[in-house]
Amino acid sequence: MDRSxxxxxxxxxxxxxxxxxxxxxxxxxxxxTELGHHHSAVQFLRAALDDQxxxxxxxxxxxxxxxxxxxxxxxxxxxxAARAVESLEHLEEVESGRVTRKLSEVTGRLRRSDAVSxxxxxxxxxxxxxxxGAA
Numbered sequence: 001m002d003r004s005x006x007x008x009x010x011x012x013x014x015x016x017x018x019x020x021x022x023x024x025x026x027x028x029x030x031x032x033t034e035l036g037h038h039h040s041a042v043q044f045l046r047a048a049l050d051d052q053x054x055x056x057x058x059x060x061x062x063x064x065x066x067x068x069x070x071x072x073x074x075x076x077x078x079x080x081a082a083r084a085v086e087s088l089e090h091l092e093e094v095e096s097g098r099v100t101r102k103l104s105e106v107t108g109r110l111r112r113s114d115a116v117s118x119x120x121x122x123x124x125x126x127x128x129x130x131x132x133g134a135a
Contacts, residue, residue, distance in 0.1 A: 022051035026063060029070065038074035045070055057093035064090060065102040069109060077113045081121035084110065088128055104129065 029044035045067040052060050064087040071080030084106045091099065107125040110118040 020051070022048045022053070022059075022063075025051060026059075026066070029066065033066075033070055033073075038070050041070040042067065042074055042076075057090050058096050058099060061087050061090035061094060061099050062096070062102060065099065065106050068106050069102070072106070072109045072113070072118075077110070077115045078117040080106075081110055081113075081115070081117040085121050085124050088124070091128070100129075100132070 025044045025048035029041045029048060032038070032041035032044060045063065049060070049063045049067055052063055054060070064083055068080045068083035068087065071077075071083060084103075087103070091103070103125060107122055107129065110122050110125070113119075
């Protein structure tokens with residue numbers, strides 16, 4: 001059954017534009033994360049990040065950090081570390097307590113790893129956190 005708007009009924013309100021494929025994939029990724037299915041979560045979080053509008057800087061940072069966390073929990077510490085460091089470019093665009101908390105959480109998870117990539121990422125992330133705290 002085609003559910004597209006074919007001229008019948010009211011068009012979707014503007015605020016509904018925010019809740020597109022990226023938000024739905026992100027929610028699905030969070031569900032899998034909560035269930036402990038981190039490999040499955042990674043697939044949805046990657047899709048959410050790929051579909052996220054570039055104008056939503058806070059969400060891009062949050063999605064990237066959530067993906068980094070899931071990658072680490074799925075055992076892919078190297079890519080998780082890389083994604084966490086990549087999030088720093090988006091953090092310059094926003095100030096969000098939610099994103100800062102996620103950054104601290106990911107840094108803590110990486111700190112528990114012996115991987116060289118994790119140690120390097122922790123240094124960069126900690127430096128950023130300390131600089132922001134001093135600002």
